[in-house]
Amino acid sequence: MIHYSCDRCKRVLDPEQELRYVVKLEIYAAMEPLECDEQEADRDHLTEIQEILERLEDGDDEAMADDIYQKRRYDLCAECYRQYIKNPIGREAPAHLGFSQN
Numbered sequence: 001m002i003h004y005s006c007d008r009c010k011r012v013l014d015p016e017q018e019l020r021y022v023v024k025l026e027i028y029a030a031m032e033p034l035e036c037d038e039q040e041a042d043r044d045h046l047t048e049i050q051e052i053l054e055r056l057e058d059g060d061d062e063a064m065a066d067d068i069y070q071k072r073r074y075d076l077c078a079e080c081y082r083q084y085i086k087n088p089i090g091r092e093a094p095a096h097l098g099f100s101q102n
Contacts, residue, residue: 008080021081027070 004013004020013020076084087093 004075006077006080007074008076008084011077013075013077019078021076021078023074023076023081023084025070025072025074027072029068 002015004015005011006013
């Protein structure tokens with residue numbers, strides 16, 4: 001039997017007794033296309049891409065690969081799922097001040 005635990009609070013999850021929520025994240029570098037001039041039009045983009053892929057295969061640029069693309073998966077219990085949905089990027093909530101109506 002596969003054992004699951006919440007990746008946020010580390011509580012063991014029983015898949016037969018409770019729901020387990022799976023959060024999948026895909027993170028990639030987004031770049032806007034540059035304006036093309038005549039010199040840019042003459043570049044061989046396929047060769048440049050091939051060179052980048054070869055460097056990545058060599059393993060020297062593993063850190064660069066993580067900066068460009070990552071895929072992650074997390075298991076959450078019901079309580080951690082509710083907290084995640086309320087604030088998925090972990091931004092601190094502004095303090096709410098209570099003022100009287102007078």
